[in-house]
Amino acid sequence: MLIKLIKYEILADYKKYGIMGIAIVALAILALISEKTAPLYGSSGYGYSNFISAVFAISSVFIIFAASILLIVLSTIRFYKSFLKDEGYLMHTLPVHTWQLIASKLITAYIWFLFLLIISAVYVTILNGNITWIKDFSEGFSVGFYGESEYFLNSLMISSLISVLLTPFSYLAHIYFSFALGNLFSKNKLAMSVVMFLAINFAERVISSVLMTAYLVSINVDMTLTEITNSNTLLSIVLSVIYLIAAERIFAKKLNLE
């Protein structure tokens, strides 16, 4: 049943992500063409091509960021429409468990996330004209934080990578839980979901800073950046799992579609 649900989740949004993917690749190719064809010292002024290159170079930093935001936005819209609006009448009367419905949405979001990561990598590769950027990036990262360039994959990189990969998970868990809490209100469910989202966000910040401060002050002052990243990630995983379980319980036991 889970596989079938995922199949229809993918079918529902593949065009949107497809267009996004094509747009990103097209942008990269456009950048490449403009870089190659623009005169290095044109009549319009000095360094026109350099300017374009610079813009596209910066864009490659932001592209994955932008793609992640789009992913969160699209996944949230999809969740809201198919879970709590008209289509919810069909989804919630299917003979499937609530956790399967939620899991299918989460897994599908990860499939798109993976897709966008790959597309982003393609974008950067096209812009650079080769794939040595991976090594550059990794080296830059290592030098920046460690002052040593020999490690291709050091522990901080892995920690950071895990934390990046978990970002959609924690965001979506947070959003699903907000919708679940909003659903408990008898009126203005959507508005209450937004309020809940902000409230959870605030509570999370407070908890996390209190925990961090307590940890740093009382136990271990010499925490490395890797350890901080790891404990943040761990906290985020724990909270996200709690959110997901709570959301599942609420939707399973207290569902009230308007």
Place this chain on the structure above:
Amino acid sequence: MLLECNKLCKYYGDKAALNNIDLQLERGKIIGLLGPNGSGKTTLIKILSGILTPSGGEVKISDKNIGIGTKKIVSYLPERTYLSDWMTVQQTLNFFKDFYDDFSMETALDMLQRLDIQTSEKLRTMSKGTREKVQLILVMSRNAELYLLDEPIGGVDPAARDHILKTIISNFNENASVIISTHLISDVENILDDVIFLKYGNIVLHSTVDEIREQNGKSVDALFREVFAC
């Protein structure tokens, strides 16, 4: 007993949409759930289909609590369009086939053909009326035990109305029951076994159509107008 409700209530805030409903329904019946707007018809149907949680009381369908087990045997037609508009008719058929073991592709294709609806058509390009017909076909092509039809003839023309009623008559079997909620009583009166009148969340009458006609010498529609006269 196919359906049993004991002291079923539903509150929205402090307003009671259903007020201690006791109800028992047998198999093999077509039941009219009648009442003006806001009487609790949709609320009751939504509870039975599992998309509303009751505030109190107990519901059993075929001796099961509402959940995955009842969703397998309940076929629900809401009063709104619930199909994703990116789907073609064929995709909606596949969807039902994928999720409902009791779905008959053959029955559905046969009904679609009779209504001249192409399976390659996208729901997005269809009129609201046609989309409603597709939904009814999907719902009635399941071999379910309880059909919940919320206002199935609400906005359709008389020809479609006749077809919908014929579809309901020819698809249900003696192991199943159909609950039709409507405020257009005269249109459905002839196909009903039993009627339930709901008023402000209470059942004010539960009787057979024959009894009503024999005892009162008038139609259910006429009786309804009396009971709900302002």
Place this chain on the structure above:
Amino acid sequence: MPWNFNSNTPIYVQIIEQIKFSVAVGEYKAGDKLLSVRELAAEAEVNPNTMQKALSELERGGLLYTQRTSGRFITNDEAAIKKLREQLAEDQVENFISKMKLLGYSPDEAAELMKKYNRK
């Protein structure tokens, strides 16, 4: 056959009357096979249970009979059909006479009017 229902008497009673009438006027002949309950119900747009109830009643009265494998038929008993026709005719006369009485005509006067009407 076309079905017409009023809204004040139970549907099954009206179905019984209408089938009887169809047999009496020869729309259904002795030994004719009827459609299935479901088909008849769909045709008349009535509940299958109601149709079933009406047909069972007619069967009890002897106008219909069921063969277990092949379906439901109009009786082969021509005498019974003749009797049914007479019965329905008698009902019509009774109805006519009682209405005429209300209008102030005696049965003889009513019969006289009837003859006049027929000569026109």
